[in-house]
Amino acid sequence: MMDVFAQAFINVIQPASLGLMFLGVGVGIIFGSIPGLSAAMAIALFLPMTFSMGPEAGMTLLVSLYIGAISGGLISAILLNIPGTPSSISTCFDGAPMAARGEAAKALGLGIVFSFLGGLLSFIALIFIAPPLAQLTLKFSPIEYFAVSIFALTMIAALSSGSMIKGLLSGMLGLMFSTVGLAPIDGSARFTLSIDSLSSGFDLLAVLIGLFAVTEVLQGVERTLSDGNAKVIALQKIRGFGFSMAEFLAQKWNLLRSSLIGIFIGILPGIGGSTSGILAYIAAKKQSKHPEKFGTGIPDGIVASETANNATIGGALVPLLALGIPGDGVTAMMLGGFMIHGLTPGPLLFKTNADFVYGIFAACLVANVIMLMLEFFGLRIYVKLLKIPKYLLMPVIIVLCTVGAFSVNSQVFNVWCILLFGVIGYLMVKGGLPIAPAILGFILGPLVETNLRRGLMLTEGNFLGFLERPIALTFLVVAVLALVVPLFSAYTQHRRSTALKPA
């Protein structure tokens, strides 16, 4: 293992690879720092560019974008009091008050260093958790894969923000779109409406670009009219990282606790960086000797939020690499990156392409260091970029989306698809439906159907045979509980509130 990892590390620090990582992290930070742009959008735009690259270079670029974008959110959270990405919501709570009283440099320094440390600990966890988990999943049959896919889909729909019914409906919509094209197993055409271009189904890239990037641009167009000129807080001269060694050491337990929260939340499908940041913030407040100071601008709040949201990255990569199951929208994009190069993440990848998997681990560690360097030395440039008006930025992103969709197979049909899915995504947002379950449904649909049909062939058409396998049974039971428990608690809450009302 160490030999493969050392070789992967040497490959990653070659000039061409380092150049790609600087580009990815740099662009990622820009997308993360500008409110309205996101990590998912950055990856959606750059996915088509990885066509002309090898799989190692492509994944290196995507991982770098992911790390840069999640961390970049802290810049606007502290200087504008607007989170650049949802992951940085809780960074605003203490970052913005610190900046307002002239401690912006210290707040940014804390955010940058603890983002780095949170990321570092999560990548170490990824390196130690993913390979044994992949080893375990080697024994999975189609029945277990079916159960895991159902589990991931149910969890993301049930745990997505807002109503659970809407989360599930969004997942169903994704499943419906996934059935367009050739059916698995026998290859019959379904739902093609006699349109030749639909015979191979909707292209994953067009769906991803449409639902994430175009939807966000349409929302951005709506928002630009109501947006005032955001006031960016000026930066003072920064010495070092802006905080002392004693202040750093005072955060050691906060660092450890928040990292563990971030990694754990990342591994669970359906819960993202925003939740882990808030949970770590609440945990830090509960454990603090001075909880009343939280929200007034204290370092502990920034440390908890930024450590946890970056630690989520390594955690989220565990199910993606070990099982081939994405846990959220961004990792769904990463799965798209694998698929473009004909690779399927999961246990077999560890066996057949171990050098490639360890290359991703090495890229995560190096990109994390690059993130620390770029955010520290390039901070003033990113602050200037915050001032670019969104009404100039969004249309340019649309043109980039068009190029991305067209480059899939040089057909305008895919560009029409991004418009279609962009409008669908926008209407979903307006209807209060979350987007991520639809993406997961679209990606997991063929996996669910193929493994169900293969599994039923194994059990000779007996559905109960799925419940005779312990791993499959566990995942299916957890999936059912994820649906039933919130419904039951809502029902008891409703009963309690009606019982309390005077007759």
Next chain:
Amino acid sequence: MNVHRYRDLIVGVIFLTGSIGYYLLSFQTPKSEIPGDIGNYFIPHLIALVSGLLSLMLIASSYLALRQTEAKPQKPAESDADTAKELSAKTRYLPVVGTVALLFAYIYALEPVGFILASATYLFLQFNISAPADRRDAKAQFRYALTSIVAAIAINSFFVNIFDVMLPQGLLD
């Protein structure tokens, strides 16, 4: 009508209609000839059934919620506020509708006109749709025109020369 108030009901009805349409369309799928296979219908029928049931649950819960709200006496000031909100919603959504229409024209023109010309025109018009009203004077128009041309040429050169992407050249071919 306050659309926001009936949002969940509308979403439920749209999904129910979609589920029925999807169910009916699934019958056009040919049967699987593989022995022991559950066939090509099974998953689509299951999806249609589950999403139909979920839609009915959404319709029922939003109907009950609406009945509860209507049972409470409404303040007259609220309806005025609703009208004001709806008016501002119309001005909010107009740029979105304009953007979708413009995108439709842009994609339609992409192959015959070519990437550079279509993109520069799209960018210039989109800047005008998206920019706040006080930023549409002659000086701003010059800046938008310049940005549109430079961005279209730069994106084309970047993708064609560095990533070997074949973009439609259209009239400039």
